[in-house]
Amino acid sequence: MTAQPADTRTSLTTVSRETDVPAAAALALGDDALVLSHRLGEWIGHAPVLEEEVALTNIALDLLGQARVLLSMVGDEDELAYLREERAFTNLQLVEQPNGDFAHTIARQLYFSVYQHLLYGQLAAGDGPFAPLAAKAVKETAYHRDHAEQWTLRLGDGTQASHERMQRACEALWRFTGEMFQPVAGLDSVDWTGLEAAWLESLEDVLRRATLTLPEGPRSAPWAAGAGRQGVHTEPFGRMLAEMQHLHRSHPGATW
Amino acid sequence: MATAAAQHTARTPAHDARGGAPDTDAHQRAFDAAIAADERIEPRDWMPDAYRATLIRQIAQHAHSEIIGMQPEANWITRAPSLRRKAILMAKVQDEAGHGLYLYSAAETLGVSRDELLDKLHSGRQKYSSIFNYPTLTWADVGAIGWLVDGAAITNQVPLCRCSYGPYARAMVRICKEESFHQRQGYELLLALSRGTPEQHAMAQDAVNRWWWPSLMMFGPPDDESEHSAQSMAWKIKRHSNDELRQRFVDICVPQAESLGLTLPDPDLKWNEERGHYDFGPIDWDEFWQVIKGNGPCNEQRMAQRRRAHDEGAWVREAAAAYAAKHTHDKEARRG
Numbered sequence: 001m002t003a004q005p006a007d008t009r010t011s012l013t014t015v016s017r018e019t020d021v022p023a024a025a026a027l028a029l030g031d032d033a034l035v036l037s038h039r040l041g042e043w044i045g046h047a048p049v050l051e052e053e054v055a056l057t058n059i060a061l062d063l064l065g066q067a068r069v070l071l072s073m074v075g076d077e078d079e080l081a082y083l084r085e086e087r088a089f090t091n092l093q094l095v096e097q098p099n100g101d102f103a104h105t106i107a108r109q110l111y112f113s114v115y116q117h118l119l120y121g122q123l124a125a126g127d128g129p130f131a132p133l134a135a136k137a138v139k140e141t142a143y144h145r146d147h148a149e150q151w152t153l154r155l156g157d158g159t160q161a162s163h164e165r166m167q168r169a170c171e172a173l174w175r176f177t178g179e180m181f182q183p184v185a186g187l188d189s190v191d192w193t194g195l196e197a198a199w200l201e202s203l204e205d206v207l208r209r210a211t212l213t214l215p216e217g218p219r220s221a222p223w224a225a226g227a228g229r230q231g232v233h234t235e236p237f238g239r240m241l242a243e244m245q246h247l248h249r250s251h252p253g254a255t256w
Numbered sequence: 257m258a259t260a261a262a263q264h265t266a267r268t269p270a271h272d273a274r275g276g277a278p279d280t281d282a283h284q285r286a287f288d289a290a291i292a293a294d295e296r297i298e299p300r301d302w303m304p305d306a307y308r309a310t311l312i313r314q315i316a317q318h319a320h321s322e323i324i325g326m327q328p329e330a331n332w333i334t335r336a337p338s339l340r341r342k343a344i345l346m347a348k349v350q351d352e353a354g355h356g357l358y359l360y361s362a363a364e365t366l367g368v369s370r371d372e373l374l375d376k377l378h379s380g381r382q383k384y385s386s387i388f389n390y391p392t393l394t395w396a397d398v399g400a401i402g403w404l405v406d407g408a409a410i411t412n413q414v415p416l417c418r419c420s421y422g423p424y425a426r427a428m429v430r431i432c433k434e435e436s437f438h439q440r441q442g443y444e445l446l447l448a449l450s451r452g453t454p455e456q457h458a459m460a461q462d463a464v465n466r467w468w469w470p471s472l473m474m475f476g477p478p479d480d481e482s483e484h485s486a487q488s489m490a491w492k493i494k495r496h497s498n499d500e501l502r503q504r505f506v507d508i509c510v511p512q513a514e515s516l517g518l519t520l521p522d523p524d525l526k527w528n529e530e531r532g533h534y535d536f537g538p539i540d541w542d543e544f545w546q547v548i549k550g551n552g553p554c555n556e557q558r559m560a561q562r563r564r565a566h567d568e569g570a571w572v573r574e575a576a577a578a579y580a581a582k583h584t585h586d587k588e589a590r591r592g
Contacts, residue, residue: 034339038334041333041334041342041346042333042334044326044330044333044346044349044350045326045327045330045349045561045565046561046564046565046568047565047569048565048566048568048569048570048572048573049569049572049573049576050323050353050356050357050360050370051357052572053323053326053350053353053356054350054353054354054357057346057347057349057350057353058350060346061343061346061347061350064339064342064343064346065343067339068339068340068343071339077339078338078339081339082337082338101568102569102572153579154575154576154579154580155572155575157579157582158574158575158576158577158578158579159571159574159575159578161571161574161575162571162572162574162575162578165571243334243335244334244335246335247335247336247337247395248337248338251337251453251455251456253453254337254452254453254455254456255448255452256337256338256340256341256395256445256448256449256452
């Protein structure tokens with residue numbers, strides 16, 4: 001496919017040459033980043049304030065950068081992004097959820113960024129194939145996490161209307177959060193139980209400071225059947241991919 | 257710098273030694289001398305009301321153009337055909353939001369808030385560049401906007417880096433650097449299409465055909481019909497006439513189109529040895545005025561999206577303000 005400039009490929013070829021990359025893990029993490037980046041990209045031109053146009057795009061660009069490194073560990077980034085069918089994507093269902101209002105976007109980002117920050121923190125501390133990527137990504141995700149936490153505080157402890165919206169958003173997305181802690185094949189060094197405990201502790205703390213209540217509903221359920229990581233997605237995801245993949249698929253073999 | 261500082265003092269009402277009403281004639285003379293000496297006017301300097309009003313109008317229109325200009329390109333972010341192109345496009349649209357921020361800040365130095373300016377945009381009392389009232393119909397339009405629209409913008413904007421108003425001139429230095437990067441990216445996108453499959457080549461040619469004439473209109477009406485030009489040139493806000501800049505742009509684009517392997521949709525386009533410039537065909541000024549008046553293909557759509565984003569974001573801005581007010585109060589209470 002298209003020849004890629006050296007800057008985006010250098011670091012990842014180093015990783016993939018020297019180590020045996022677990023493909024399932026690279027795809028799972030790469031798909032999370034790719035899909036959430038796409039959703040955030042949908043905000044561009046629609047954000048509530050100009051500073052958020054810049055901030056949400058910044059997060060989208062960081063995630064897209066991570067996705068490109070991760071997918072390229074497994075194969076051609078564009079073939080993987082544009083030519084796989086819905087059932088072949090292994091991202092979490094959380095990241096594919098439609099943007100909703102700004103509160104839903106912030107709740108989704110809070111849940112995911114805290115998770116990603118903790119996960120990349122563990123991966124960066126190890127010496128596995130994802131350590132170099134994680135070392136860079138952990139700095140980016142620290143910013144994403146801070147951005148989401150600050151907005152959670154503003155919305156939760158802002159006006160009565162914003163408080164209600166933020167509480168509703170936290171409740172609505174809560175059921176997608178259990179899936180994050182299913183062990184991912186190939187990420188054997190990760191302490192998933194510890195990760196989940198740390199995530200819950202962080203969420204309790206942020207939501208309390210934001211005068212919000214930690215949701216109580218189930219965080220995963222038997223009917224979910226493992227969901228996103230097993231390639232089972234929610235209905236909006238197919239439409240998202242249809243839009244994302246349409247142009248690329250309309251010109252088979254073309255370079256861009 | 258030393259001269260500028262001395263002039264600054266002389267032109268600043270706060271330094272009026274007599275402490276009474278500022279001597280307008282003396283201020284006007286100091287202002288005129290500064291303009292004549294090609295010095296910068298700074299926010300705290302005295303300036304004629306009309307100079308201030310002209311700058312506010314121009315900087316606001318420029319800022320509005322940056323944020324409305326995000327829309328036609330953002331239209332393709334979710335459909336970008338490769339991840340590399342998607343990253344480039346997102347970064348570009350983000351830069352435009354950033355330009356909007358610098359420009360609204362430059363306007364604030366003249367005593368007008370971003371909220372007031374946005375209100376004027378939303379109520380139609382201030383305008384944005386008419387070019388953004390054209391639709392982006394295919395992926396190639398992203399390239400054509402980069403090459404032609406950003407190219408025309410740079411031709412217009414590079415002289416603004418020497419504009420007499422300091423904050424505007426400094427914002428433009430940074431903006432022009434980023435715009436020229438965008439222009440090269442647009443050119444490179446079109447080149448990839450032009451050298452691609454026959455379908456991609458046709459897509460690129462079609463986009464250039466549609467964007468060429470509106471890009472020439474970006475320089476504004478012909479010199480003899482341009483309402484604000486003469487005064488702006490006297491104040492050194494504007495340095496070259498509309499027609500001069502338009503000619504410069506045409507002269508730059510013709511050889512670039514040849515390198516791209518694309519044609520420009522003007523049968524009258526040819527080199528004029530005597531003038532040392534390319535001659536080009538007549539511009540449809542009726543179309544230009546119609547689009548400005550609101551009858552372009554996307555005027556309503558662009559404004560509707562802008563107002564919707566603003567209205568739907570109202571509760572978010574209110575929450576942020578309420579939170580800030582509460583917590584400023586907390587901090588003050590803690591300080592005692």
